[in-house]
Amino acid sequence: MSPIAIEADSPPQSRTFMRRFAGAPLPWIMPVIVVIGIFYLYPVIDVFRLSFTNATLIGENQDYTLGSIANALSSPQLPDILWATLIFVGGSVIGQQILGLAVAVTVIRGEKRGLFGTTILRTTALVAWVVPGIAGGIIWQMLFSEAPYGALNSILRLMHVPTVAWLSDPAMAPWSTLISNIWRGTAFSMVVMYAALKSIDPSLYEAAEVDGATASQQFFFVTLPQLRAAILVNMILITIQTVNTFDAIITLTGGGPGRATEVISLYVFNIVFRNYDLSGGSVLSVLMLIISLGLAFVYASFLPKEEEQ
C-alpha cells in the first residue's frame, strides 16, 4: 500500500475544495454530458424541427410547414425503399444470427475437443468484421462482378455452369448485398453467442446427459432456452446496426439496379446530400430514429437492472 499513501502537497484549503468538487459525480460526468449534448441531443432535436420545415441544404430561408412530412411519406418510392430495407435488415438479422450461433457452437465444441483450426476460423470471421464498410463493398464487387475478373462467375464458368447476374438483375442484387452484409456482420453475433454459451452452467448438460439426452436434444432443450435473452438482445443490436448501414451498399450496388437495393439509410443520404432536400431527409431520419429507438427500448427492458451496491 505504501506507494499509494502519498502526502498531498497542496495546501489544506484547496484540498477541501478539491475533495468537495471531486466528491460529487457531476464534474466527472460533465464532459460526456457536454459532448453528447452538443453532438447528439441538439442535432436530434433539430432533425425533428427541420422535418416541420421546407428547408434545403443550400438555401438559408425556411418556413414551417407540414408539407414536407406529407410529401416524404406519400412519396411513391417509399414503399419500395421500405421493402428493400425490410429484406436487407430481416435477411441480415436471420442470417447473422443463425450463422453466428452455428460458428460459436462449433468453435466451443472444437475448443473442447481440441480440433485443429478452431482459432483460425474464429480469427478469420473477426477479421471480416474489422474491414471498413466501403472496402467491404469494393471486395464483394470484385467477387460478384460480371466482368471477366468477377470471382464467382469465373468459378461458375470454370465449372461450365451458367453465370449469374449477381448485381445487375433486380431480383438477384438484394440477395448479393445481403450475402456481403452477412459476411461482414456475422462475427459480432458470434462474439455475443460465444460469450452467452460460455456462461451456461455446465451442470445443466451433466444433468441432461444423465437423463440420456442426445446432442440435438441438449441443444434444443438446454442451449437454446438458456440463450433466449442473448439471442433477443443480439437480434435487436444487429437490426439497429443494419438499418443504419449504407456505406457497404454505396460501393457494391449504389442502390441499384433501379432502386432494388436502395435501403432507407441510403435513400436518406441521397435525398439530403444529392437532392439537397433537407426537410424531406429529416422526415425520413425521424422515421429511422423511431425504428431504432423503439428497438432500443425493447432492448433496454431486457438488460439486467443496474446492480445496487
Next chain:
Amino acid sequence: MSGRTGTRLGDAMSYLFMLVMFVFFAGPLTYLLSMALRDKREVYRGAARYIPDNPTVQNFITVLNNSYFPIYLWNGLKLAALSGLGVLIVALPAAYAFSRFQFRGKGLSMMGLLLFQMISPLVIMVPLYRYMNRLGLLDTHFAVVMVYIALGVPLATWLLKSTVDGIPRSLDEAAMIDGCNRFSVFWRIILPLSAPGIASVFIITVIAGWSQFLVPFLLLTKNDLMPIGVGIFNFRGMQTDSSIQLLAAACLIAVVPAIVAFLSLQRLILGAMTSGAVKG
C-alpha cells in the same frame, strides 16, 4: 462404441462446417490479395489465376506513388488516433463516476447513453453539417474528430465502466484513508489498473474511426484532408475495369492496418466486449 462413432461423426461435421465457413470468411480477402498482385493481363483470367503466374507488387507502388494515398493514410491515422484519445479523455472520468458514485438517475443516464449509441450517425449529420457550415468548421479535422468522439463515447463509457467495476473498491478506500482525494485515487489507482480496458477501448475507437466514411465525406471537401475511407471511395470512382488491380491494391492498403491493429489486441478487445455492454 456407438457413442464414439457419434463423436467421430460430430468431429467430421465440425471440420466440414469449419472449412465451409473458413472459405466464406477468408475467400473474399484472399481474392482481394490475389487481384492486388496481378498484372493487367491476369486480371482478366478471373478465378483461374487465383495464384497469379507473375505476382507483382507494382500495383501497390503505383497506388502509393501517384495518387493522394499517403496523405489519405496519414489523415486516416491522425483522425482515428486523435478520436481514440479524445474518447478516453471524455469517457474515463464518467466511467469512474458511474462505477464508484451512487446518485439518482444513474441507471437511467447509463441507459440514455446506450440509446444514443443506437442513433444512426446519418440522423445527426444532417443538422451538424449546417452548424459546422455556419461556424466555419467545414473542412477542418477538428470538426471531424469532435464528431468521431461523440460517436464513440457512449460505448466507450459502458466498456470502461465495467473495467473500473472490476477493480476492488477496497483499493480506493485504502488510498482515501491514507489521504488521497478522489483525483489522486483516479490518477494513481484507477487509471493504471484499468490499462487493459483503456487499451481495448482505444483500439476499438481507432478502428471505428479508420472505417468511418459518412462523417469525413460530408464535413470535408478538400482532397488533402480526406482520410482513407473517403479516399478509396473517391479512388474507386476514378477507376475502370482495366485498372481493377489498382483498386484492389488500394483497398488492401486501407484494410490491412485495421486488421493488424485488431489482431494484435484481439484478446483484450474480445475480453472487454464480452464483459461489457454486449453481455446479455
